[in-house]
Amino acid sequence: MNHNNILFRRDRDTILFDDVNLRNIETKFGTPTYLFSADQIRRNIKFLREKMLEYNPQTSIAYSMKNNIIPEICTIIADEVDYFETTSMLEQKIVEKIILEKKKNIHIVSTNIYKPDGLIKEVIEYPNISSSEINSAKCHSFLAIDSYHDLKNIVKAAQRLGVKPKVLIRVNPGIKMDIEETIFASANISAKCAVVISNIKPIIKASNDPTIKIWLPERQFKPEFDTAERLVKEANESEHLDLVGLHCHLGSQITNIEYFDRFFEVVTRFFKIMNEEINDKMKILDLGGGYPVDYAHCECVPTIEDISKSLSKNIKNSGINPEIIIESGRFITANSGLLLSKITITKENSDGHKIAVLDLSTYSDLLDVLTAQWSYNYSLINELPDSDQKATWRLVGGTNDTLDQLTPRIVKCSNCKEQIIEKKEITFPRELVIGDIIAVKSVGAYTTCFNSNYCGRSKPLIVLKDSTSKQQILRIR
Ligand SMILES: Cc1ncc(COP(=O)(O)O)c(C=O)c1O
The missing domain is CATH 3.20.20.10 (Alanine racemase)
Known part of the structure; x- marks a missing residue:
């Protein structure tokens, strides 16, 4: 089951993540900001437990803390494991x-x-x-x-x-x-x-x-x-x-x-x-x-x-x-978190590539992109066009560092072994412009633990959506 399908929903010209309007998060908190869904964390644990217990009745679930030690998130998880x-x-x-x-x-x-x-x-x-x-x-x-x-x-x-x-x-x-x-x-x-x-x-x-x-x-x-x-x-x-x-x-x-x-x-x-x-x-x-x-x-x-x-x-x-x-660790938190980032500058280079510079950095905000050649899913979330025009862009982080690029390079799937995808650009439903907001999906695991102040940058804010709490949207960092 791909949990992402149930988490993201288009509403007119924006995207909702677990029923939260991402434009509102950007307007209220700015970017870059991680948004976590407490409800999705609970759903992931419930799913994991049910599927494990179905065939292995003597199973207990432990939460592997190293992937995400934000105390508010650990507190939610503590209720479930x-x-x-x-x-x-x-x-x-x-x-x-x-x-x-x-x-x-x-x-x-x-x-x-x-x-x-x-x-x-x-x-x-x-x-x-x-x-x-x-x-x-x-x-x-x-x-x-x-x-x-x-x-x-x-x-x-x-x-x-x-x-x-x-x-x-x-x-x-x-x-x-x-x-x-x-x-x-x-x-x-x-x-x-x-x-x-x-x-x-x-x-x-x-x-x-x-x-x-x-x-x-x-x-x-x-x-x-x-x-x-x-x-x-x-x-x-x-x-x-x-x-x-x-x-x-x-x-x-x-x-x-x-x-x-x-x-x-x-x-x-x-x-x-x-x-x-x-x-x-x-x-x-x-x-x-x-x-x-x-x-x-x-x-x-x-x-x-x-x-x-x-x-x-x-x-x-x-x-x-x-x-x-x-x-x-990863299964519990990964798809419960996304990172919102704004395009600060666009430029072209002489090989014809269009480059969009985001206000995040792979070093400090998405380290696995560098250490493990990770590729995430990047979605435009504002002013979505009615028809898909398809425009391809390179996404890069906002530091001078050459490695600070989000665009996936080589991806090898261990199940369909022959399939090696080499992709340098990402396709969006329209041309990108300065001020556009990109959601990087499924970043809840390991990313926040690696946050640093590389190049003097501030760590991104972290916002939690919890439908069971009085204040449903809460800034936790
Ligand atoms: C001993 C041990 N347990 C659990 C985990 C969690 O792994 P994952 O986040 O992939 O579930 C790790 C991660 O490296 C680990 O070293």
């Missing part, structure tokens, strides 16, 4: 404030590759803060151990505090992933996070599918300490740790369903194999995030339903029955 995935002290403090204000239990999964001592302490002590202030029920906190040295740091902190923290071992299944098509791949052999499953023979043996070998490349080098098998055993045997499960993460915006399928197969089989060695000690399987969003370039992203079915199939095939946690 049971867990937050945190990676830093600031994220931790935001959750703590929310649970105390709301008097609602939220569990924590702390996942960062490096966890400073202060953060480890904060996470270990989190259940105390929450239970004393909220009610007799306890919030839980889990530390996802990322490496051998991370385990040692957590053991030291646990010893000092005299508390046995609940831990998950963050496992890298080391599957074959084409980095070109999955720029944020996190489950391939060279990934920087997690500890790799070193012995793949038992998984290959347990699988009924001979093609699994193609997906599980031989490990050329076997680390002495940083393997998933070693960490599971060390954590299990440690008198300072309470091993409760595994953690893993395929990557972000993974658009190939086969990756999900093989990832689920390998981690569920590994869960079973390790649990047989440690008396079924592990009860939780946290599968991380990565649930993809339909951005501008391709309609081929796997649906949550397909992903959920694949998970259910693999859980059954592996014969396990864990509590499942999924940590979603």
Whole structure:
């Protein structure tokens, strides 16, 4: 389902986003301004939960905070989910404030590759803060151990505090992933996070599918300490740790369903194999995030339903029955936010291209355009013509920097593999003029966290539309 279709509606010569007239937002707040819909965030979570639960009844949804830590947005999300995935002290403090204000239990999964001592302490002590202030029920906190040295740091902190923290071992299944098509791949052999499953023979043996070998490349080098098998055993045997499960993460915006399928197969089989060695000690399987969003370039992203079915199939095939946690960020926030920007200058260059200069910058407002060659969907929202004349324009950011351009370059779809779109211009329904307003769609994930003051620019305002609040349109930054 493409949520964007229901979100945007034309009304005479403008566009409504979730029933908000975008011209009114521009008039009232100026540009560049992000507009978020709280209602869409709620709809996304409801959709994700329903589709996951339909095939996997023991699933809890965690919100992966790193993609958007605006406190007002986290507060809305806190009403809808049971867990937050945190990676830093600031994220931790935001959750703590929310649970105390709301008097609602939220569990924590702390996942960062490096966890400073202060953060480890904060996470270990989190259940105390929450239970004393909220009610007799306890919030839980889990530390996802990322490496051998991370385990040692957590053991030291646990010893000092005299508390046995609940831990998950963050496992890298080391599957074959084409980095070109999955720029944020996190489950391939060279990934920087997690500890790799070193012995793949038992998984290959347990699988009924001979093609699994193609997906599980031989490990050329076997680390002495940083393997998933070693960490599971060390954590299990440690008198300072309470091993409760595994953690893993395929990557972000993974658009190939086969990756999900093989990832689920390998981690569920590994869960079973390790649990047989440690008396079924592990009860939780946290599968991380990565649930993809339909951005501008391709309609081929796997649906949550397909992903959920694949998970259910693999859980059954592996014969396990864990509590499942999924940590979603992008799917929850991306299409709930847009960025309004004004055309400040138009110009032509000698190769005949028409250039429209926006009052935003990719560096500070849409960083993924640069780091991940992201292409968003750009729509004109004012004085829309009745008939489509079609005019093509290059859109660029408002700094002198050469890379500061919004126009998509190369887009490769992992599902219809041959299709490589190389586009330098964007088509609009009429010629653009100075003062026109462009909406950049589906920018709710990751963008606001990267906002900076590059070139002395101010950070864009952030406005929230929430139909459940008294003041339906609220400026939050
Ligand atoms: C451990 C972990 N969980 C969850 C996520 C969220 O991924 P997404 O925003 O694609 O859902 C990330 C993102 O990188 C991650 O590293």
